[in-house]
Amino acid sequence: MVSKTRIARRQFISTTLALGAALRFPASAQAAENTSNSALCRLSAEQEVGPYYIEDALLRSDITEGRPGIPLLLNIAIVDERRCSPLANAIIDVWQCDALGIYSGFTKQSALPQGLPPGAPNFEPPPGAGDRHGEPPPPPPGRPSDRLTFLRGVQRADAQGNVVFQTIFPGFYPGRTNHIHFKVRVAGNAGDKSLSGEHVSHIGQIFFPEELTVELMRNRPYRDHRIQRTTLSDDGVFVDQQGAKSIARVRAFDHSAVANGLRAQIVAVVDPDAKPSPARRSPGAFRG
Template sequence: MAFEAPFTRRRFLSATLVVGTALPLQKAAWGAQTDPALCKLSPEQEVGPYYLDDELLRSDITEGRPGVPLILDIEVMDARRCVPLVDAIIDVWQCDALGVYSGFTKNAPPPEPPPGTWQGGPGGLGGPGGQRPDGPPPGGQPPDQPPRGRGHPPGPPPKMEPSDHLTFLRGIQRTSRDGLVTFQTIVPGVYEGRTNHIHFKVRGTGSTHAASHVSHVGQIFFPEKLMVQLMDLAPYRDHRTLRTTQNDDPVFSRQQGLTSIARVAPLYGNDPAKGLRARIVAAVDPDATPVPVDNKVDFKTMPAGSVRE
């Protein structure tokens, strides 16, 4: 169900309306809902610098932004009871095909590489589509580029101040009785230091903003080979920023990104460029408060989980 009225999160959370927002989906296509493997607590991931606390209640968040169409299903499970988490509030936000977030469109973009230096393609540093006037880089490492795997420095990303009131590619919904929300969006692009991803939060089932604490912060990733393929299409290929691969993305590599790769299928035949449907399951403790994620911690060695209130 799509909501066209300009409801903000605060107006939405102050209301008591409970709605089923998920588009129809055959459960059999995704496996049994009572599978205990679906109830393993999902790892926490950082919120990032582009979250805004005033998103719209809606299922279609594209606002005409160009890109490969994506239907995104997020299924939320109560990890303690191993049942769908009903009436939870789900926030999503992402960049557009050129790596831009609404609310921050006037912020200065990363500087472009100096003329004559290695230009990475959709496959990352030195990946497919990259060009260099005098041939491939010696030893396989592009010149004038930071060592692989650096991304942004240790610690949480610096806070960004909003520059505008645009709202594209942001939205919230409540989970249905199946614990499901479905968003109509586009495949996200990339920006400096980050691979393709979509952010989401899981909030409690309270009817007011104060009563709905955050019980999970996560990020959704996509199959790497598919992203390499799609980033070679317009409008993604118009982005001159070097594409960061999953292995070079510190959030993916340090915060258990392998557990957060969505299952993806083409919407039309076998051509992913015409549209995709992606599905991910997030298992959360609705009574917990997540431990803030810090990139200085090696999350590969830490168990998934959070601190109970």
């Protein structure tokens, strides 16, 4: 008898090949190389890293760990802005919340009551803060509280600058719309599996079309999330940090029922030697 795990793996591989055919990056790279002033070679917008990044994520393509949600194959294609060509062998970190807004490593802190914004890194509230005059509890600290690793992973880009992650469509939490974080690091020795000591050249967030997201949130387990969702236009990171330039191209697996699964692509144009400046945030805002 063939196990369900083997079947699921086989389906993922075949679907990934289909994704490569449908959203393959080399055509975009070739167009960029053939057009010196192409928009494909303009640096991508940067967004803040947020408080939930954890170093030393697992080297893997499937990051779901059985977390429920609408399947999502995420293709991140990296372009070298200086040469207007694919950036091979770059290291790509991704991390995101699950369908109910929970980040691994921060499961207690990110399970927030309704109306409480996510916290800033290294925020340490004074004793007794947030319990007077009906004030909300303090935001969570930026230090991990558990060793869970769901919806986190790292890959090296192939010769065409591509990585593909098997994940789920992200949920949301108070103050933030649906999004996925990613970080681009310039690779050193391709044989070095430690992924340590690499130069960070880009920090970004991936957003999704609002109309599509509204439709997806009507499905379980997303609709079991009993808080009001923050829309793109109300999300401070999206509005203040050029999020409109970071909306993924998305299509359904079977071109009909989006709830059956999605494939998405984002192209990130980076300067491998650059050091990202901290993305600006509105005063007093807590973001994740």
